[in-house]
Amino acid sequence: MAGLPNTIRVGQQRLRIVQHLGNGAFGDVYKVKDRASSRVYALKDILCTDASDIDNVVREATTLYQLSHENVITIEGAYPFASLDDVHMLILTEYCDGGNLNERLRRRSSEDQNSLWMTQMADALSYLHDKGVVHRDLKPDNVLLTADEEVKLADFGLAREFTALKTMYRLEDDSWLSYYTQYYMNSVRGPRDWMAPEVFTRHYTEKADVFSLGAIFFAILERTYITLNGKRFYGAFKRIHRGRLQNRVGLGYAMANNPYTTVIFSRLAENSTLQKMQELTFRCLQFEEDDRPSAAAVYDELLARDEGEDEEDDEEEDEDEEEDAHEEEDDVLHFLLRLRSLRRRQRRRRRLQLLLPYLRRLQQQRRSTT
Numbered sequence: 001m002a003g004l005p006n007t008i009r010v011g012q013q014r015l016r017i018v019q020h021l022g023n024g025a026f027g028d029v030y031k032v033k034d035r036a037s038s039r040v041y042a043l044k045d046i047l048c049t050d051a052s053d054i055d056n057v058v059r060e061a062t063t064l065y066q067l068s069h070e071n072v073i074t075i076e077g078a079y080p081f082a083s084l085d086d087v088h089m090l091i092l093t094e095y096c097d098g099g100n101l102n103e104r105l106r107r108r109s110s111e112d113q114n115s116l117w118m119t120q121m122a123d124a125l126s127y128l129h130d131k132g133v134v135h136r137d138l139k140p141d142n143v144l145l146t147a148d149e150e151v152k153l154a155d156f157g158l159a160r161e162f163t164a165l166k167t168m169y170r171l172e173d174d175s176w177l178s179y180y181t182q183y184y185m186n187s188v189r190g191p192r193d194w195m196a197p198e199v200f201t202r203h204y205t206e207k208a209d210v211f212s213l214g215a216i217f218f219a220i221l222e223r224t225y226i227t228l229n230g231k232r233f234y235g236a237f238k239r240i241h242r243g244r245l246q247n248r249v250g251l252g253y254a255m256a257n258n259p260y261t262t263v264i265f266s267r268l269a270e271n272s273t274l275q276k277m278q279e280l281t282f283r284c285l286q287f288e289e290d291d292r293p294s295a296a297a298v299y300d301e302l303l304a305r306d307e308g309e310d311e312e313d314d315e316e317e318d319e320d321e322e323e324d325a326h327e328e329e330d331d332v333l334h335f336l337l338r339l340r341s342l343r344r345r346q347r348r349r350r351r352l353q354l355l356l357p358y359l360r361r362l363q364q365q366r367r368s369t370t
Helices: 054-066 111-130 159-166 176-185 197-201 206-222 251-257 272-284 295-327 330-341 344-369
Strands: 007-010 013-023 028-034 040-047 075-082 087-094 143-145 151-153 225-228 231-234 237-242 245-250
Touching: 007 075, 007 087, 013 040, 054 075, 054 087, 111 151, 111 206, 111 272, 111 295, 197 206, 197 251, 206 251, 206 272, 206 295, 237 251, 245 251, 272 295
Parallel strands: none
Antiparallel strands: 007 013, 013 028, 028 040, 040 087, 075 087, 143 151, 225 231, 237 245
16 A cells, blocks of 8 residues: 555554545555554655655654644654655544545535634634644645534644655755745645745745635635646635636735735625625735734634624523423423533534434424324
8 A cells, every 4th residue: 555564553553554545745644543442543654755854854743742722633643664665754643534624615514614614723723823833734635524524724834844755955954945835836736726925935934824724714615626637626716827828826826926916705795794704814815924814813703703693692592491491391401501511612513413312302202102
């Protein structure tokens, strides 16, 4: 399997390769199972063109073990692996069985679901920036989803180190970004289509991540995509002209050639909530990095919107509860108590999940009495 045996020892674990999940510019990703515990993980395999910096990469990846956030993928370990002919870099992470956001955007989603994804991504990115980690490779393919469609940011903070394993540059060389950008331009799938305009001039701060976040927001709200090798890639794109040829490229790449380039939504917002989400997206996609909000500010704005809607929902629920309180059964009251304990920004999505067991029991009771 692309240079790896069916069973491989990673750290103290013996893992069995279950499935090849996909491949990216840096390597292949597998679904693996621990033979002792039967726990499932994801394993990224990076075939090293130049392995001289592999120890430095392992140390850098090790610093990311300390990160802990509900919307950031958990890194379980980073290990070098030598086969008969090659040297590999293996990254073991938690497994997300909901696929990735790029795949999910092929299907419709509600405004509430869109808002949840946007809020969770901004929360995770704000956390990474607060810990001094710049993602550098933020795109829909690297936004993983759990079975409950919770966001998990993946492949963060290691673009520089991964590039070291695929090129001949040194980690202490500040020119790494030129290799990184060129390496990706020669690959089939970006991330130049999600990169901020300043990245193409070899300059990168955390505000470039915010631009990439805005490109994903635009993809969620607008569902624009390009097709490469028969696969859709969602983002914010702009058609540019080169002589008689026309080509759709990422907004940041277009802005690097013309700072006045912009994108527009195909339809006007139907309500104030959607309008605010569109306006926030535009602010993230500003050409000047100083004109973009921080990831923390994006998160705060989205969270304030969710909490405002929840307060309105609470008022309506309170009125309904007063009218129906004397008719509620004990398990319904228990449901309400559990509902109140949930965090506000997850409340709407969990409501139906908590209500379903009660509805099933009620249906069974009715059947048994008829």
